[in-house]
Amino acid sequence: MIKYLIFDLDNTIYPSTALINQNIPQRMISFVAKFLDISFQDAKLLRSQRLPHYGSTLEWLSTEHNLTNYNDFLSFVHPEEEINELPQISGLRELLTSVNLPKAILTNGPKFHAERVLNFYNISDCFTNIYGIVENNLKGKPHPESYLNLLQKEKFVLEETLFFDDHPKYVSGFMNVGGFSILVDRNLEFQNYNFPKGKIKTIQSIFEIPNLLKKL
Ligand SMILES: [Mg+2]
Structure with missing residues (x-):
């Protein structure tokens, strides 16, 4: 029961058809690129290689790349305007x-x-x-x-x-x-x-x- x-x-x-579903990973990759000082394409590839080993992008960055200020990551990935990317249901x-x-x-x-x-x-x-x-x-x-x-x-x-x-x-x-x-x-x-x-x-x-x- x-x-x-x-x-x-x-x-x-x-x-999953919501615009926010495309934009969250894009913002994560942009953050990775900025944080590791690499290109967007390199960040995209690196994330795709490392993410399978972790539960989340944040866990990967904090474990392998000493990201300590997780709020930097979370607020970048989830700006207030993300609300405009949600569909009406x-x-x-x-x-x-x-x-x-x-x-x-x-x-x-x-x-x-x-x-x-x-x-x-x-x-x-x-x-x-x-x-x-x-x-x-x-x-x-x-x-x-x-x-x-x-x-x-x-x-x-x-x-x-x-x-x-x-x-x-x-x-x-x-x-x-x-x-x-x-x-x-x-x-x-x-x-x-x-x-x-x-x-x-x-x-x-x-x-x-x-x-x-x-x-x-
Ligand atoms: Mg989900």
Whole structure:
């Protein structure tokens, strides 16, 4: 019986077709280029090579390149104007309020970004709490502690919790701690991804959740 829901934020609450989804990685690469004093193209290549070894770009930079002022990174990647890159989504609030289960956000972005997005959609009150990358000591998903910390603090029971994320690596992270994950795969890109326990349940949009819950 599912009693609790955990949601990723970016590309899960809003669709991956959003402009912000293109611009966040672009801003990350621009930051890397500036921080390491290399070209944008070199930064793009280097990030693509190193990111698979880490949960996030921030974790990579702080571990390998001694980035200590993580606020520099987070505020550069998430300027106030990012709000203009979000699409309108009709019925989102109605969807979330219709699913009467405690819900929390687990994001590898900063909490201020999550608050900004949730406020934009007028859905902040639909969630019990937001766990961002700083709250997880810069070690976010897919590290086991990031999921376990949320479960413990929110008093969510692992076996009774569903986790939704658009990223196969983070979906797998929750599976690896024994949880039940749902992949939000808008374009069905990851049907052949090697998940820890074989095939995974996939939805293309969180608007499928009410039906999904009926079937579980
Ligand atoms: Mg995401």
